[in-house]
Amino acid sequence: MFNEYVNQITINIQTLQNIQSHLHKLFINDIAGQTSMNVNFGQSLVEHLKQSTGFNFISVSNKLEELNIYHMMMELSAALNTLAVTLSK
8 A cells, every 4th residue: 555655656756857847948028128128138037047046947939839838837736736635645
């Protein structure tokens, strides 16, 4: 019985690790920054976040990739909920 519990937690951790590789993609709208300044706001923000956190964030400008980012956030939420249920058993 305990081995099954450990197996469920291991699977949950693997799922979270798979999702983690996609969480460094950021979709930042540059329009507001470009209208008020002559600076690439999105890329500047990504660089600031990289330096501040140590994570390798990347900027995504492709609309299809943007939709995939939202899918990954939903997948992360589901994986965290699944882990919570597993831990509460």
